[in-house]
Amino acid sequence: MQLRSRRSHFSGWPADARPGIYAVTTNPMLPAPVARQRLLLLDSSRDAPALAESPYRGLLLRSVFSEALPSRAIVLEPALGHLADGDIVRVDPQREELRVLFRPSAPQNSLLVTERCNSFCVMCSQPPRDVDDSALVDEIRRTIELIPRDTPTLGLTGGEPTLAGEGFFDLVRHACNYLPDTELHVLTNGRRFAEQALAARLGELHHPGLRLGIPLYSEQPDLHDFVVQARGAFDETVKGLLNLAAEGIRIELRVVIHRHTYGRLAELARFIARNLPFVEHVALMGLELIGFAKVNLGNLWMDPYDYGPQLAQAVRTLERGGVPAVIYNHQLCVVPESVRSRCVKSISDWKNDYLPECDDCALKAQCGGFFSSGLGLATHSAHIAPFRHSGLIA
Amino acid sequence: MATSEPALAKRFQPLSSYRSRPDDEPAYRLLPFNFARFDEQRYLLSNDAGEYYLLARTDLVAAVDGRLNPDSETYRDLRARHFLYDDHSDAALDLLALKVRTKHARIRDFTGLHIFVVTLRCDYSCPYCQVSRQSEDQSAYDMDEATALTALEYVFKSPSPTVKIEFQGGEPLLNFPLIRFIVERAERLNQAEKRDLAFVIASNLSFIDGEILDYCEAHGIGFSTSLDGPAHLHDANRPRPGRDGHRRTREGIRRVRERLGPDRVSALMTTTAASLAEPRAIIDEYIDAGFHSVFLRPLSPYGFAVKTRQTEKYDFERFLRFYREGMDYILALNRNGWPFVEHYSALMLTKLLSVQPTRYVDLQSPAGAAISALVYNYDGGVYASDEGRMLAEMGDETFRLGDVHKDSYEQILLNPTLHAVLEESLTYGAPECYQCAFQPFCGSDPVYHHATQGDWVGHKAFSAFCARTQQVTSYLIHKLEDEPADREILLDWVRP
Numbered sequence: 001m002q003l004r005s006r007r008s009h010f011s012g013w014p015a016d017a018r019p020g021i022y023a024v025t026t027n028p029m030l031p032a033p034v035a036r037q038r039l040l041l042l043d044s045s046r047d048a049p050a051l052a053e054s055p056y057r058g059l060l061l062r063s064v065f066s067e068a069l070p071s072r073a074i075v076l077e078p079a080l081g082h083l084a085d086g087d088i089v090r091v092d093p094q095r096e097e098l099r100v101l102f103r104p105s106a107p108q109n110s111l112l113v114t115e116r117c118n119s120f121c122v123m124c125s126q127p128p129r130d131v132d133d134s135a136l137v138d139e140i141r142r143t144i145e146l147i148p149r150d151t152p153t154l155g156l157t158g159g160e161p162t163l164a165g166e167g168f169f170d171l172v173r174h175a176c177n178y179l180p181d182t183e184l185h186v187l188t189n190g191r192r193f194a195e196q197a198l199a200a201r202l203g204e205l206h207h208p209g210l211r212l213g214i215p216l217y218s219e220q221p222d223l224h225d226f227v228v229q230a231r232g233a234f235d236e237t238v239k240g241l242l243n244l245a246a247e248g249i250r251i252e253l254r255v256v257i258h259r260h261t262y263g264r265l266a267e268l269a270r271f272i273a274r275n276l277p278f279v280e281h282v283a284l285m286g287l288e289l290i291g292f293a294k295v296n297l298g299n300l301w302m303d304p305y306d307y308g309p310q311l312a313q314a315v316r317t318l319e320r321g322g323v324p325a326v327i328y329n330h331q332l333c334v335v336p337e338s339v340r341s342r343c344v345k346s347i348s349d350w351k352n353d354y355l356p357e358c359d360d361c362a363l364k365a366q367c368g369g370f371f372s373s374g375l376g377l378a379t380h381s382a383h384i385a386p387f388r389h390s391g392l393i394a
Numbered sequence: 395m396a397t398s399e400p401a402l403a404k405r406f407q408p409l410s411s412y413r414s415r416p417d418d419e420p421a422y423r424l425l426p427f428n429f430a431r432f433d434e435q436r437y438l439l440s441n442d443a444g445e446y447y448l449l450a451r452t453d454l455v456a457a458v459d460g461r462l463n464p465d466s467e468t469y470r471d472l473r474a475r476h477f478l479y480d481d482h483s484d485a486a487l488d489l490l491a492l493k494v495r496t497k498h499a500r501i502r503d504f505t506g507l508h509i510f511v512v513t514l515r516c517d518y519s520c521p522y523c524q525v526s527r528q529s530e531d532q533s534a535y536d537m538d539e540a541t542a543l544t545a546l547e548y549v550f551k552s553p554s555p556t557v558k559i560e561f562q563g564g565e566p567l568l569n570f571p572l573i574r575f576i577v578e579r580a581e582r583l584n585q586a587e588k589r590d591l592a593f594v595i596a597s598n599l600s601f602i603d604g605e606i607l608d609y610c611e612a613h614g615i616g617f618s619t620s621l622d623g624p625a626h627l628h629d630a631n632r633p634r635p636g637r638d639g640h641r642r643t644r645e646g647i648r649r650v651r652e653r654l655g656p657d658r659v660s661a662l663m664t665t666t667a668a669s670l671a672e673p674r675a676i677i678d679e680y681i682d683a684g685f686h687s688v689f690l691r692p693l694s695p696y697g698f699a700v701k702t703r704q705t706e707k708y709d710f711e712r713f714l715r716f717y718r719e720g721m722d723y724i725l726a727l728n729r730n731g732w733p734f735v736e737h738y739s740a741l742m743l744t745k746l747l748s749v750q751p752t753r754y755v756d757l758q759s760p761a762g763a764a765i766s767a768l769v770y771n772y773d774g775g776v777y778a779s780d781e782g783r784m785l786a787e788m789g790d791e792t793f794r795l796g797d798v799h800k801d802s803y804e805q806i807l808l809n810p811t812l813h814a815v816l817e818e819s820l821t822y823g824a825p826e827c828y829q830c831a832f833q834p835f836c837g838s839d840p841v842y843h844h845a846t847q848g849d850w851v852g853h854k855a856f857s858a859f860c861a862r863t864q865q866v867t868s869y870l871i872h873k874l875e876d877e878p879a880d881r882e883i884l885l886d887w888v889r890p
Contacts, residue, residue: 122406219474221483226412238485242492259399260409264470271474274445274749275489298400320885321748 001350012071110155137167193240203247219271273321286329361386443493599646673720757837
């Protein structure tokens with residue numbers, strides 16, 4: 001599913017129009033003060049209100065019937081046919097660019113806080129860029145204000161979101177104020193929380209729905225440092241975890257399994273159960289084969305089927321230690337049966353796909369499938385095999 | 395790692411560059427640990443956080459000499475378990491501190507278990523019983539309401555978020571009206587206190603009837619009873635006029651289950667010389683009675699048990715044989731698909747494999763005396779433990795902390811003897827214990843050592859308490875490390 005468009009046709013926008021964040025609506029009857037902050041989504045230019053009277057910020061048109069376009073219109077490229085009522089988009093008229101930031105229909109939505117990162121993980125799916133993108137914070141503030149209050153969950157991601165500094169805390173506070181009932185899931189490497197004062201600041205915001213997803217790739221400091229390509233990162237993350245826990249902040253630990261990390265996976269599980277039992281759960285994750293994972297594929301790739309014993313042992317060790325475990329990004333058929341029920345359909349809907357042979361699988365509906373990045377489908381376990389019967393999940 | 399592997403892209407550093415360290419740095423530093431010879435080849439290492447590791451003598455010597463190869467699995471295991479650290483990370487210091495804090499977290503809550511001795515009267519005349527009286531005179535050995543009220547006031551002075559009130563005797567059901575009085579008063583007090591309040595009656599179940607069961611259902615009261623084994627063992631241990639104790643106990647267990655559900659009655663066994671020959675029969679009896687666990691306990695050295703020389707009838711080695719034979723049978727049951735747990739082992743396994751504090755009163759450091767449990771005797775006397783009360787009934791008042799009629803809660807808890815006992819019961823500093831590899835899994839039992847050796851701390855070389863921790867822990871570590879099938883069973887016994 002495409003979420004970004006550079007080939008939609010912008011028509012009749014003022015030359016100095018700034019980029020803006022707007023909610024999409026299909027309701028042509030909204031009161032003018034609201035309509036000024038909305039983009040009206042129409043099937044056809046024939047439905048467009050008379051040019052002069054339209055109070056809407058702009059019009060999104062799926063099709064065009066005449067050469068004469070209304071002003072402030074965007075003719076959507078076909079790949080954006082999925083745009084729907086309630087979506088939140090960023091529109092940059094000067095660059096003729098449109099990006100979908102939030103879709104109410106998606107099970108999970110994530111907002112990118114910054115592309116900068118203080119780690120350089122060998123398997124990063126979203127390689128960092130050293131750019132000044134501090135303007136993103138204001139855009140996310142605006143986005144948060146537009147998100148429906150009954151949204152169950154929202155993600156903040158990066159890069160490393162805490163590198164936004166003051167802006168990061170501002171966004172958490174903003175989410176807490178505008179979306180108090182929405183689970184806020186922040187993906188961070190936790191390193192900056194080694195500074196106790198920063199953990200305390202996050203604690204002071206008292207956002208009950210806040211949960212940090214923090215990666216720990218090995219219980220061996222040098223191996224973790226290697227994976228994130230930063231000396232001392234293990235210590236910073238562990239101290240950050242302790243500081244965050246002391247503030248009562250909920251934590252999801254994230255472990256990405258590949259050729260460098262599978263060997264001592266059960267030892268890592270044991271370490272977590274003994275030293276970090278306060279985490280809410282541990283996510284054991286398969287590789288997402290894009291970004292640096294694609295660049296380093298030959299070095300990192302290991303058939304998930306082959307680390308099945310280590311995966312099962314890690315789940316057992318965690319659960320016996322009272323720490324719940326979940327398995328992300330794995331196909332049911334490559335996970336040992338004893339822990340198959342811990343698999344979660346974790347891949348976002350817009351980048352999720354299946355192989356042709358999956359059509360015959362009785363468990364396809366329960367299976368998380370693959371990342372649709374071409375490589376994810378091309379490079380996969382040699383043990384993909386459709387289940388003939390459902391009900392195989394313990 | 396194979397050398398022919400495809401390399402990382404150029405902008406990434408290889409693993410080896412993260413492993414290297416400057417040549418002038420010391421390779422690693424040891425963190426505090428104790429060790430003991432485990433078997434012919436191996437030594438047991440343990441630290442204050444309860445991490446343990448078995449390694450060959452040569453590796454131990456190399457580790458202490460600073461010669462351990464940083465690329466070895468042994469090195470990585472010792473580092474992950476915080477026996478050593480190097481310049482890659484000093485997080486071990488924070489993590490060790492956190493684990494030790496967690497282990498001692500229960501002390502903050504203070505007393506959670508409050509034992510009310512509602513009567514000393516009993517229908518049994520067990521030779522090893524410490525406290526029971528055969529008396530027609532109700533008033534002489536029953537607790538009265540005024541005593542109970544003051545004791546309840548003290549119960550809620552404990553800061554513990556969980557409060558468990560256990561009724562003991564004698565046979566507490568012989569004074570059921572007082573149990574009702576205490577339950578209802580406690581419930582009323584708890585409307586304001588909002589503690590997690592629970593009740594249990596330690597009873598032989600002889601006098602259980604429909605009315606009592608109705609009441610227990612309405613107030614969520616559970617039962618704990620004694621079951622020593624099959625009829626011939628149980629009735630020999632626990633003589634009751636008519637010799638029908640076993641039949642009545644089993645019938646009582648059945649009635650409680652039927653009325654309150656399968657989990658509302660638990661059973662404890664008392665080991666006697668006669669029991670030692672029959673671990674299987676005892677375990678089968680527990681299975682037959684519908685239990686999924688047993689607590690293979692050594693005989694307590696208190697009360698009439700000491701007077702009648704019962705404790706000297708067998709030595710600790712004989713108990714250990716009994717325990718091992720019982721465990722072999724229990725593990726075989728589990729292997730054959732019938733889950734069954736031995737409680738003392740489960741407790742030790744939790745200490746070995748989890749950082750969570752355990753509640754078992756006799757294996758705490760500082761000792762559980764008064765911190766884990768307080769006993770309110772029928773006459774208002776307050777004791778630091780149930781065993782302390784039993785000693786008092788034999789004329790040794792060492793562990794009597796005060797009297798609810800005369801002393802305030804503060805006076806009772808500030809009893810100088812109690813403080814001396816607690817101070818000397820920290821295994822970190824106790825002679826022999828401080829350098830023992832089993833110390834993190836053990837604790838102090840000052841009442842036991844006072845009763846057997848006349849000294850709160852005791853000489854551990856002569857202590858069956860010490861021998862039990864060492865032997866049982868060794869047995870379990872051996873199973874965990876050397877017997878994969880048993881390991882899988884035992885891991886499921888850990889209660890995080």
